[in-house]
Amino acid sequence: MELYTTPRAPTQLLLNITIATMLTVRRAPPSDDGGDAISSYVVQWDVAAGFDSLSSTTGTTATVIDATQRSYTITGLTPGTLYYVRVLAKNRGGQGTPQTSTPASFVLAVRNPGTPNTLTLEVANVTGQLREEPGQAEHADVEATNVMGQLRARFLARFRLPATSP
Numbered sequence: 756m757e758l759y760t761t762p763r764a765p766t767q768l769l770l771n772i773t774i775a776t777m778l779t780v781r782r783a784p785p786s787d788d789g790g791d792a793i794s795s796y797v798v799q800w801d802v803a804a805g806f807d808s809l810s811s812t813t814g815t816t817a818t819v820i821d822a823t824q825r826s827y828t829i830t831g832l833t834p835g836t837l838y839y840v841r842v843l844a845k846n847r848g849g850q851g852t853p854q855t856s857t858p859a860s861f862v863l864a865v866r867n868p869g870t871p872n873t874l875t876l877e878v879a880n881v882t883g884q885l886r887e888e889p890g891q892a893e894h895a896d897v898e899a900t901n902v903m904g905q906l907r908a909r910f911l912a913r914f915r916l917p918a919t920s921p
Contacts, residue, residue, distance in 0.1 A: 759848030760789040765796065768842055770856035775834045775863055780856055781826040782842050791846040793822045799853070800829050800840045804860070806853075834863045 763785040773779045780798060796819040801808055819827050832838060839860045841853040 759791040762789040762844040762851040764854035
């Protein structure tokens with residue numbers, strides 16, 4: 756009969772912001788697997804540093820069955836909220852001790868794009884075919900000028916440039 760012990764905590768736990776509603780946690784295997792191969796990893800995240808709200812909706816646990824998978828992306832998070840993340844390794848001996856991520860927590864910031872500094876409107880060459888019909892040639896230039904004027908007006912209405920100082 757083989758006796759297994761629980762594995763040590765995973766190592767090199769790094770936490771990165773993926774996007775405003777996602778965090779990705781990366782890890783390496785524990786230094787000691789307890790005499791048995793790691794069967795899965797448990798990823799836990801919570802708004803409390805003590806992970807004491809895991810049973811409520813603010814804390815959650817996910818089991819990563821593929822033990823060779825080195826990262827896990829936590830989705831559905833709320834921007835502006837502080838999250839703590841930790842990972843535990845499991846084998847036939849049981850669940851090991853948790854390792855808290857580095858950094859220990861992240862606040863998912865809400866960021867709006869900044870105001871553009873410089874905008875340039877350029878007329879691109881458009882390849883096409885213009886058919887001239889009898890009596891319509893004199894209107895072609897006027898029509899093209901009107902189209903360009905409308906495009907310029909739409910552009911300027913949408914993008915207001917800040918006043919420049921001399």
